[in-house]
Amino acid sequence: MAIHHTELETPPGREPLPESERPKLETLREQLQPLKDLPGSSIEALYAAQELFSYVPPEAITLIAEELRIPESQVFGVVTFYTMFSLEPQPPYVLRVCRDLSCHLAGAPKLIGALEKELGVPRGHTSPDGRFTVEVVSCLGLCDKQPALLVNLDQHGPVMPDDVPDLLGDLRNGAG
Amino acid sequence: MELVVTRNFGRPESWTLASYREAGGYEALERVLKEMTPEDVSDLIKDSNLTGRGGAFFPTGLKWEFVRKDPKTPRYVVVNADESEPGTYVNRLSLELDPHMTIEGMIIAAYASNAERGYFYIRGEYGLSHERVKAALREAYEAGYLGQGICGRDDFNLEVEFRRGAGAYIVGEETALFNSLEGKRGNPRFKPPFPTNFGVWGLPTAINNVETLAAAPAIVMNGAEWFKDLGIGDAAGTKMYCLSGNVVNPVCVELPLGVTAREVIMDHGGGVPEGRTFKGFKPGGASSAPLTPAEIDASLEPKSMAELGTIMGTGGVVVFDDTACMVDAAYRDALFFEDESCGFCIPCREGTPNLVQICERIMHGQGTMDDLDLLEELGASMMASFCGLGHFAHQPVRGAASRFRDEFEAHIRDHYCAAGTCFTANGNGRAG
Ligand SMILES: Cc1cc2nc3c(=O)[nH]c(=O)nc-3n(C[C@H](O)[C@H](O)[C@H](O)COP(=O)(O)O)c2cc1C
Ligand code: FES
Numbered sequence: 150m151a152i153h154h155t156e157l158e159t160p161p162g163r164e165p166l167p168e169s170e171r172p173k174l175e176t177l178r179e180q181l182q183p184l185k186d187l188p189g190s191s192i193e194a195l196y197a198a199q200e201l202f203s204y205v206p207p208e209a210i211t212l213i214a215e216e217l218r219i220p221e222s223q224v225f226g227v228v229t230f231y232t233m234f235s236l237e238p239q240p241p242y243v244l245r246v247c248r249d250l251s252c253h254l255a256g257a258p259k260l261i262g263a264l265e266k267e268l269g270v271p272r273g274h275t276s277p278d279g280r281f282t283v284e285v286v287s288c289l290g291l292c293d294k295q296p297a298l299l300v301n302l303d304q305h306g307p308v309m310p311d312d313v314p315d316l317l318g319d320l321r322n323g324a325g
Numbered sequence: 326m327e328l329v330v331t332r333n334f335g336r337p338e339s340w341t342l343a344s345y346r347e348a349g350g351y352e353a354l355e356r357v358l359k360e361m362t363p364e365d366v367s368d369l370i371k372d373s374n375l376t377g378r379g380g381a382f383f384p385t386g387l388k389w390e391f392v393r394k395d396p397k398t399p400r401y402v403v404v405n406a407d408e409s410e411p412g413t414y415v416n417r418l419s420l421e422l423d424p425h426m427t428i429e430g431m432i433i434a435a436y437a438s439n440a441e442r443g444y445f446y447i448r449g450e451y452g453l454s455h456e457r458v459k460a461a462l463r464e465a466y467e468a469g470y471l472g473q474g475i476c477g478r479d480d481f482n483l484e485v486e487f488r489r490g491a492g493a494y495i496v497g498e499e500t501a502l503f504n505s506l507e508g509k510r511g512n513p514r515f516k517p518p519f520p521t522n523f524g525v526w527g528l529p530t531a532i533n534n535v536e537t538l539a540a541a542p543a544i545v546m547n548g549a550e551w552f553k554d555l556g557i558g559d560a561a562g563t564k565m566y567c568l569s570g571n572v573v574n575p576v577c578v579e580l581p582l583g584v585t586a587r588e589v590i591m592d593h594g595g596g597v598p599e600g601r602t603f604k605g606f607k608p609g610g611a612s613s614a615p616l617t618p619a620e621i622d623a624s625l626e627p628k629s630m631a632e633l634g635t636i637m638g639t640g641g642v643v644v645f646d647d648t649a650c651m652v653d654a655a656y657r658d659a660l661f662f663e664d665e666s667c668g669f670c671i672p673c674r675e676g677t678p679n680l681v682q683i684c685e686r687i688m689h690g691q692g693t694m695d696d697l698d699l700l701e702e703l704g705a706s707m708m709a710s711f712c713g714l715g716h717f718a719h720q721p722v723r724g725a726a727s728r729f730r731d732e733f734e735a736h737i738r739d740h741y742c743a744a745g746t747c748f749t750a751n752g753n754g755r756a757g
Contacts, residue, residue, distance in 0.1 A: 187486060188507070188508070188526075189506050189508035189509075190488075190508060191508035191509075192488070192489060192490070192491050192508070193488070193489070195491070196489065196491070217508075219508060226510045227508065227509065230510040230667075231449070231490070231492045232491070232492035232493065233449045233450070233491040234491055234492075245450070248657075248660070249412075249611070249661055250411050250570065250611065250643055250654060250657045250658060251411065251412050251569035251570045253653075254569075254570045254648075254649055255569075286492070287409065287411070287661055287664055287665060288409060288410070288411035288611075289450050290408050290409065290413065290414045290416075290417045290448070290450065291414060291417075292411070292412050292414050292567070292569035292575065292641070293414055293568075293569065293575045294575075295569055295570075295575055299450060299452075301452075302450070302452025302453075302455075303452065304452075304453065
């Protein structure tokens with residue numbers, strides 16, 4: 150019996166890697182070599198991919214699966230389980246703002262509002278200049294710095310709404 | 326008051342091996358390897374009544390003995406530095422300021438458990454901790470405290486691998502952490518079998534919290550009785566309590582395990598900001614049900630907290646003043662658990678959004694008194710969850726609804742929010 154194939158659209162965030170980025174796959178392959186001796190290191194492999202591409206492109210998932218000899222579905226499962234991995238290109242500055250109780254009591258909603266206003270986009274979207282995105286996340290373990298945020302992995306806090314223009318200004322000028 | 330796990334925090338470059346050694350670091354390990362058998366070590370830790378600081382307070386020496394007695398090899402030691410409980414930052418401070426103390430504790434645990442391999446697992450967001458711990462592990466290898474033939478004992482080897490998480494609270498649950506280490510999604514596994522027999526890669530594993538391990542070297546140097554006497558009453562040793570929320574000083578202090586909440590909040594936290602009224606507190610992170618000002622003289626240790634229907638948890642004390650709405654506070658915790666539920670089992674996956682919706686109804690003036698009964702029912706069904714996340718997720722909401730009943734009823738009956746955060750045009754809304 151004939152099998153009917155349906156043309157599936159590429160799901161969002163699963164676009165193939167642009168030609169210009171493809172040489173980086175060789176770099177990734179090299180970086181994966183030492184991980185072959187460390188069973189279970191798919192998270193480290195995905196960090197390597199994300200550092201190179203700013204996100205985890207589908208080709209990197211295939212490559213990691215091949216090199217580490219684990220099913221592609223497992224690698225994809227890991228990417229989607231952990232909040233710090235992205236299937237879509239990320240801007241250079243990802244601002245993770247804590248929304249949990251202590252930061253909330255210390256004014257996180259106003260901080261988030263100020264960031265959205267200053268960047269001109271709601272959380273989860275990239276700013277028009279392509280450099281920032283704000284994510285609202287669970288407790289960062291920086292509750293002594295409430296309300297706290299991370300710029301990539303750099304700790305900031307307490308950050309008040311009034312501090313937002315300076316914080317973003319420093320990052321825009323490359324001082325962050 | 327004698328400090329145990331934070332005693333080096335004020336030293337210059339306290340995170341380096343040189344500084345740690347100057348402060349007597351690794352002397353405990355040398356003593357262990359010269360004078361003690363693995364049995365001696367686990368017996369000493371048992372006698373000290375050191376219990377797990379990750380929140381479950383399981384006897385640490387017993388755990389190491391269980392691992393040692395399992396014949397399967399290789400055995401593992403794992404440092405659980407996934408710390409992600411809202412309101413908790415104690416492990417972060419230890420990792421940033423004194424990584425060697427935890428590493429020394431880890432090596433002592435490996436010796437007592439007869440383990441030869443280890444993982445140091447840190448949550449993905451702790452960038453500075455990654456740097457400090459990686460550097461400290463390198464120093465420990467170079468100094469011969471890790472690797473083959475530790476401190477000249479050719480029968481004791483320990484290879485430690487550094488690992489990072491990537492954003493997932495549930496991975497702090499020990500069996501989920503094993504799945505993460507094995508390169509899988511961080512869903513928890515069924516217990517039993519317990520980690521001591523079936524841990525990472527199915528092998529016997531001693532998994533401990535950072536603060537638990539950091540206490541071990543001092544116990545070796547000063548003895549079990551000394552450590553026991555540091556605690557209050559039956560509680561042994563010290564605990565790092567950390568403050569946040571509506572408190573003047575959001576600081577971390579190491580105090581005898583079992584001090585009163587009053588001492589932590591008022592003496593060290595400076596109470597609530599001037600002009601405000603103290604309204605309540607959570608004793609240990611999001612998983613703990615909140616308590617009222619009438620309970621401020623309760624001891625912050627597992628037994629008294631259990632008697633009050635809450636938990637000691639992580640020691641992350643969150644303080645509320647009159648600007649905090651207790652329905653909103655419950656809602657924030659519910660949002661956290663909804664977000665962090667791994668979705669593997671139905672009671673938790675379905676129960677956590679239900680908690681969120683009930684809180685939202687009440688905050689938006691659509692709640693009914695039946696919602697309060699529904700909360701109880703929901704909580705009972707969530708006890709069928711696969712792991713602790715689902716078992717605890719409803720406690721802060723139910724706890725708030727029973728201890729701060731008036732506030733919940735005022736929202737439902739009168740659409741009145743004393744703190745003034747609900748029913749206003751610029752109310753808090755859903756932040757997450
Ligand atoms: C949902 C959940 C999250 C947990 N998160 C952590 C954590 O971040 N750090 C930790 O040490 N223990 C955590 N635990 C407890 C661990 O499962 C385990 O009991 C602990 O690591 C054992 O070490 P200890 O005996 O030294 O406390 C968590 C438990 C549950 C149920
Ligand atoms: S609650 Fe915001 S960092 Fe912990």
